[in-house]
Amino acid sequence: MKKMTALFTTAAMSLTALFGCANAFAEEGAGDVWTGEIEPVVVTLLNAGTDNPYLDQVAEKLNEYLGDKIGVEVSFRQVSIFNAASQYTMWIGGGETVDLLTIAYAPVSAFTGMNMLEPLDDLLQYAPHIQELAEEGYAIYCPSADGHIYGIRTLNPPVSNGDGMYFWKEDLEEAGLEYEDNQLVTLEDIELIVSKVKELHPDAYVGVYGSAPRSGFTIEADPLGANITSGVILGTESTEVVNYFETEEYQDYIKLLRKWYEEGLVKKDAATTDALEGGSMTNDPENCRMMWNEYNTGIIASYEEATGKEVVALRTAKRNQNALTDTDCYTGIPVTCEHPEAAMRFLDMMYSDMFVENTCYFGIEGVNFDYTDETKTAYVANPDNGFWALGSGNRMLEPMQGVYKEDTVQKYDQFAEEINSSPTKGYGFLYDPANMTNQITAIDAVLQEYRAALETGSADIDTVYPEFIKKLKANGIDDVIADKQAQFDAWLAEN
Amino acid sequence: MKARKKKVNFKRFIPAYIMLLPGLAYFVINNYIPMYGITIAFRKLDFKKGILRSPFCGFDNFKFLFASGNMGPIIRNTVLYNLVFLALGAIVPVAFAILFNEIRAKRVKKLYQTVVLLPYLMSMVIVSSLVYNFLSADMGFINKSILEPLTGQTVSFYQEKKFWPFILTFVHEWKGLGFSMVLYLSTLLSISDDFYEAAKIDGATRLQQIRYIMLPFLRPTIIMMLILGISKIFNSDFGLFYQVPKNSGVLYPVTQTIDVYVYNALMNQNNIMMSSAASVAQAAIGFTLVIVSNLIIKKISPDDSIF
Structure with missing residues (x-):
């Protein structure tokens, strides 16, 4: 019955649209000429x-x-x-x-x-x-x-939702490792590659900054149309809303970053800097040989231009089709x-x-x-007169940034297929946080306090992490998650 | 005997009232009319209905301020830093003003004055970069040129809480000193030389002149600055507490003040009801403190109260 109603509504809307538009356009058969x-x-x-x-x-x-x-x-x-x-x-x-x-x-x-x-x-x-x-x-x-x-x-374009850790291809080859661009790897693989690159190039470091926490690049999480603050579902099969910051995956990420920080693989000022101050593949190409970033052709082009080397990105989490x-x-x-x-x-x-x-x-x-x-x-883009806006529309109509490569289109298609074929259980659901505004505001303040330090390895995990979780709970994260779960369950029951 | 009331000829003051009008208009438009916005703090805003027709929601918008005891350390930081700044503000600039007053060479005096005033004219973002260039663990002057060559170790200043009460106090004094000093110096310059000559004839030493001539003249300015400072005890210099520690979360226990907390909590949201609630709370407490401190001063020294 529902399907019938939807079909009827869609048909009615399409007809109205056609009729409405036809009315406004020229009645004298002039084609697409607006006369209103x-x-x-x-x-x-x-x-x-x-x-x-x-x-x-x-x-x-x-x-x-x-x-x-x-x-x-x-x-x-x-x-x-x-x-x-x-x-x-x-x-x-x-x-x-x-x-x-x-x-x-x-x-x-x-x-x-x-x-x-x-x-x-x-x-x-x-x-x-x-x-x-x-x-x-x-x-x-x-x-x-x-x-x-x-x-x-x-x-x-689906590919712009992807992300990965960028490496110089020749570093991987020098280390005797074989990886393809856009390949899905585990956090252990990344740990191994980074340690080998560091062995070969003692001054090399990983570009991570407090201004842009990257744990999300390693966790297959769907925030159900809201912020991860209010809880996520993991993978494509789960319907249980969990605290993102208590997941095993999050803990693995911050432990790895702490290890890197102590080994000098992350800059000491990482928590308080951004890519501009802290060094990135574009402004410190010699030493910043590894960094997490979004995966797209524009970024690859800018890194390759700055380093003069071929760059590959290895993805650390599968991307799923999820809601806004x-x-x-x-x-x-x-x-x-x-x-x-x-x-x-x-x-x-x-x-x-x-x-x-x-x-x-x-x-x-x-x-x-x-x-x-x-x-x-x-x-x-014209380097002197570039026009750059972000925002709305169908970006799938846009050209890709940089030089056109045949295999990039294939990668785009592959990636789109991967995403479209793996919707999460929350695809189509949007959480409404209206009843939890006070808690979410307070939780945002807690995140500002701890996230940058934990996700750049700058804070001692044994003392700071439990304190972080305790404070999140004290500010009502469990109530927010319960609210999200209740709304999600109601939506699941209806769909 | 009842004194006879003098007839006041208001016509005489008309030009003065006309001169007052632009200033008055400015205050009414800029400071008083917008105060109706206070009502936003107590409403659940609905843009379709407009501010005055939106429903009231009591103190709901204030709740996030007091969620789970976050406010304790934040109020402590705000008030304690302000108290320290007030105390130092009444001592350091006065001392500098007195010392400057002793400089006789005019050119040197002007040069020193400019040097001391310069930091006041800098934006806090620039100050923050200067501080970062000194304190950065990766390339800061203190770490790379002093600590590492001498001890072989570096200090991550932006991850260590213990240094920051001192760093922030130092930066605040360094930046604000020039301006406060100029205020006191102008008071000192207005003291007639007759006082000093009379004191000299009576055999007063330089220290005695400072104590019995300069300080009494400075007292009204010091008190006025104190009362103005007290009114802002619940506000903080956002740039100092946000930019200078580079918003490092680890330092929050000693650097986060009310303004920084509100900014961090509401940065990702467009909730002007909660932002209004935070400023109404600050203003209400500031207003109460001004009235109370003025009352206390009025009791102790009636001549020095400002109203």
């Missing part, structure tokens, strides 16, 4: 903390392209990804007009709890391509506890939006039109970036 009113849409773009000087030119280029396609005149507003959540609260609180908000590092509930976002259910009729992607099985909608959809998730995590991006329409329908039409273009999506991310071809091959499957 042109409405302004203010779109937020996330940057990495430095303002982008090309916003107006890029908007102009886009408007030129959009012309009379969808009845939208776009303009941009940029904000640092690190301040976005708090900045949006100020904008919306101050009644400023913004039509599309790209949100990162904050769960949907942080916005719906204060009624800052409009439900998108009725607006989806203006986004037929987004609906198509959802029907194809992509977990693209961000639902909320009240059953409405409040955000459209950024579709990343708090580090994912999604786009919503705020309550201060003046043209929600136009905003939705533009968002739909970001999920279906390669030119729109690429221009929003990389700027203007020939000015900010260039394609490196004829098929436009790879690009390089």
Whole structure:
């Protein structure tokens, strides 16, 4: 019965979408020509903390392209990804007009709890391509506890969700070890490789920093649409929500890092530094010969350029298909939006039109970036006039960074297959932390206190780790996990 | 006998009131109207309804501040550091001001004054980098140029709690000294030479002149600075306690103050209700402390109270 209802709703929505759009387009058989009113849409773009000087030119280029396609005149507003959540609260609180908000590092509930976002259910009729992607099985909608959809998730190429420890290929060969790029290995393998590299190159160290804890790269954990703070399920078969920081895998990670710290494989200041201060493969290529990072072609290209060596990444955890995590991006329409329908039409273009999506991310071809091959499957940013935005849309439409390599596409496909074939039991479920805000806030403060020191090996595990767990419990982590488990069980019973 | 009331001619003061208007407007717009935002701390905010129509939720937004006894060490740090800074703030800059007052060569005096004032003009991020360049375990001056050559060992300052009460106090004094000193120095410069001449004729030594002339003149400024300091005893210099220890979690037991805790707890969230709750709590306690300390001063020395 449920399936029938879903089928009926989908069919009805698709028809409405087609009908709605058909109405707005030219009635005189002019094809895709918009005859309605042109409405302004203010779109937020996330940057990495430095303002982008090309916003107006890029908007102009886009408007030129959009012309009379969808009845939208776009303009941009940029904000640092690190301040976005708090900045949006100020904008919306101050009644400023913004039509599309790209949100990162904050769960949907942080916005719906204060009624800052409009439900998108009725607006989806203006986004037929987004609906198509959802029907194809992509977990693209961000639902909320009240059953409405409040955000459209950024579709990343699956490979960008992977991560691994990067090594110089020649170091592995020198040590007599044979590993393929993107190979899945155990923590023991990594320990062995690192010790051999250190033997051969006594000044070598592993790039880890307190600013970016990396334990997550070694644990197959699904945070069920929220932060790991509120508990995770492990692997693809478990339905038990557990404390991430009490798992055996977490303890193994911090023990290994402590060992490395004591052996001089991790810098003494690691807990209080970032990749810029602490040394990385790009700024200290001679000695920082090993580091954990996300796996993508852009990072490989930058490491290979800095080191002048071939670099391989070995993955330490299998990636599963799980729900939205708090580090994912999604786009919503705020309550201060003046043209929600136009905003939705533009968002739909970001999920279906390669030119729109690429221009929003990389700027203007020939000015900010260039394609490196004829098929436009790879690009390089202009080092002097780069345009770099983070955020929404269908990133699967984007070219890959760096030089196009045939086998990279194969790796992308393999990886996508691996992820798509292993959904966790929580795939499709999103935890709503609204009742636990006080506890989660207090737990966040505890994490700030201990995580960097433990995950860089800078703290004595025998004394500090038990203290950390005790403090997490004192601040209510078990209540939060129980709440998550209860919501998850209820969802499992229904699905 | 009842004194006859003098008739005040308000017309005479009209120009003065007109001159007051811009300042008054600034205070009303900038300091008083936004105070209605205090209400956010007690509401469950709903942006669709607006601030004033959002439902009240009592003290729910304050709960995270007092979750599981975290507040004990944080309040202790905030208050104790401030007390130490207040005490030192009443001694070190006064001493420096008196010493500066003794310098006769004008050029040298200006040079010294600039040197002492310079750190005050630096941003805390720069100060944090300077401190890091001294204390870093991997490449810091103290470790690489002093400790390692002499002892063969290094100290991970950013992982050792015991050093930080001293480091933070030193950095605070080093950075703030110049500004406080200028305040006291300007008071000293306003003392008429007649006092010193009269004292000299009476046979007063230099120390006696300091004790019986300079310190009494400085007393109102010292008290005013003290009361202003007390009002901020629940606030802390965020840059000093967050940037300088590089937010090292291991050091929290001795470096975390209320502002740093609130920042760390709410950094990943956009919960302005809880942020408002934290600042309302700080402001309420600060306000109470100012009233109480002023009352105490009024009892001890009525002339020196500020209201």
